[in-house]
Amino acid sequence: MASIELRQVSKIYPGSSAGVKDIDLKIADGEFVIFLGPSGCGKSTLLRSIAGLESITAGDILINGEVVNHVAPRDRNIAVVFQSYALYPHMNVWQNMAFGLRMRGTPADEIDAKVKDAAELLGLTPLMQRRPSALSGGQRQRVALGRAIVRDPQAFLLDEPLSNLDAQLRAEMRLELVRLHRKLGRTTIHVTHDQVEAMTMGDRIFIMKDGRLIQQGPPLEVYANPADTFVAGFLASPPMNLVAGRLLAEGGGLAFVTDGLSLAIPAAYREAYAAWAGKPVIFGLRSEDFHDAPGGETFAPVTLQVEAVEALGPENIVIGRLAGSHKPVAARLSRHFGAQAGETVTLHADLMPMHLFSPDDGKAIPRPRIPDAQTRRRA
Numbered sequence: 001m002a003s004i005e006l007r008q009v010s011k012i013y014p015g016s017s018a019g020v021k022d023i024d025l026k027i028a029d030g031e032f033v034i035f036l037g038p039s040g041c042g043k044s045t046l047l048r049s050i051a052g053l054e055s056i057t058a059g060d061i062l063i064n065g066e067v068v069n070h071v072a073p074r075d076r077n078i079a080v081v082f083q084s085y086a087l088y089p090h091m092n093v094w095q096n097m098a099f100g101l102r103m104r105g106t107p108a109d110e111i112d113a114k115v116k117d118a119a120e121l122l123g124l125t126p127l128m129q130r131r132p133s134a135l136s137g138g139q140r141q142r143v144a145l146g147r148a149i150v151r152d153p154q155a156f157l158l159d160e161p162l163s164n165l166d167a168q169l170r171a172e173m174r175l176e177l178v179r180l181h182r183k184l185g186r187t188t189i190h191v192t193h194d195q196v197e198a199m200t201m202g203d204r205i206f207i208m209k210d211g212r213l214i215q216q217g218p219p220l221e222v223y224a225n226p227a228d229t230f231v232a233g234f235l236a237s238p239p240m241n242l243v244a245g246r247l248l249a250e251g252g253g254l255a256f257v258t259d260g261l262s263l264a265i266p267a268a269y270r271e272a273y274a275a276w277a278g279k280p281v282i283f284g285l286r287s288e289d290f291h292d293a294p295g296g297e298t299f300a301p302v303t304l305q306v307e308a309v310e311a312l313g314p315e316n317i318v319i320g321r322l323a324g325s326h327k328p329v330a331a332r333l334s335r336h337f338g339a340q341a342g343e344t345v346t347l348h349a350d351l352m353p354m355h356l357f358s359p360d361d362g363k364a365i366p367r368p369r370i371p372d373a374q375t376r377r378r379a
């Protein structure tokens with residue numbers, strides 16, 4: 001079992017400025033965390049550094065409270081599962097899973113028992129004699145996991161292990177990994193740039209950008225309180241709607257104003273936002289906070305010129321532009337919401353979950369937190 005801590009860790013590749021910078025994080029023993037971020041932000045670099053496959057440029061990596069900067073990868077006892085499963089093509093499933101143990105000189109009966117256990121856990125028992133070329137992507141992925149499991153590591157580092165799988169297998173493996181974690185209780189870092197994996201699999205997510213850690217926390221908490229416009233735009237599909245405009249003092253309250261539109265700021269936020277009156281701000285509202293009917297005093301009508309409707313089955317994503325300003329907006333509505341490209345529709349925005357961001361640095365302007373929508377609806 002392992003806790004993992006990074007203190008001011010940087011890894012800059014020689015001859016470049018790319019890598020990861022000043023990373024501080026703590027992962028508790030047994031925790032399942034997600035590293036999320038766009039391509040090239042440094043997720044793999046961080047994972048490889050923790051595993052000892054990269055030597056870091058600065059800072060300390062601690063496992064169970066001990067600095068392991070100079071400890072060799074094999075002695076860190078951490079298993080890494082890569083996106084490319086890297087199975088040995090000439091070996092069958094059993095041999096692939098046993099290989100690492102054999103290299104370590106593990107006694108044959110012990111290898112046999114461990115491989116059998118892992119195969120059972122992963123549903124690979126009927127496939128033990130097959131070579132990787134005769135396995136599906138998901139089965140290969142499970143062999144790669146099995147190879148990590150038999151080592152009985154203190155922690156699993158999974159680098160986009162599901163990205164080569166089709167949507168259905170991905171969904172199955174997602175659940176399987178969570179189940180596996182529950183069963184084995186090992187500290188796990190799962191790297192992904194998949195929204196659903198990020199939201200559903202881990203206890204906490206760590207969001208990265210340009211080699212830096214931008215925000216960390218439980219998924220729903222980060223979702224409800226993005227630290228900046230990057231996180232707001234990254235965590236969700238469609239991303240949070242962000243509209244540039246200005247905050248105005250109006251009749252004792254505040255309003256966000258952009259071209260033809262004026263939205264009254266909920267009273268609960270007036271004090272927090274008061275200092276921004278008269279200044280340019282970026283207004284943020286998630287697609288699911290648009291509704292097809294008014295719902296209460298924090299709701300405001302918004303007129304949209306519809307450009308496209310994506311009928312996903314369970315819901316319709318209505319993509320359009322704010323009437324009068326041409327600013328793009330995506331709204332997530334029920335599958336019963338009938339609208340067509342070219343129409344003008346009035347939607348009802350619930351402003352309670354709104355955010356304002358500074359146009360200078362994109363940072364969220366602090367405001368009182370509200371219970372998430374689920375809780376509000378039940379209340």
Ligand SMILES: Nc1ncnc2c1ncn2[C@@H]1O[C@H](COP(=O)(O)OP(=O)(O)OP(=O)(O)O)[C@@H](O)[C@H]1O
Binds near residue numbers: 016019037039042043
């Ligand atoms: N061996 C290397 N030498 C120099 N630069 C590198 C090396 N490996 C990665 N980089 C650079 O470091 C940055 C981070 O790369 P990394 O592979 O960690 O990103 P990532 O978040 O894993 O991306 P992806 O989602 O595409 O896998 C990138 O700019 C990349 O080009």
Ligand SMILES: [Mg+2]
Binds near residue numbers: 043044045159
């Ligand atoms: Mg990577």
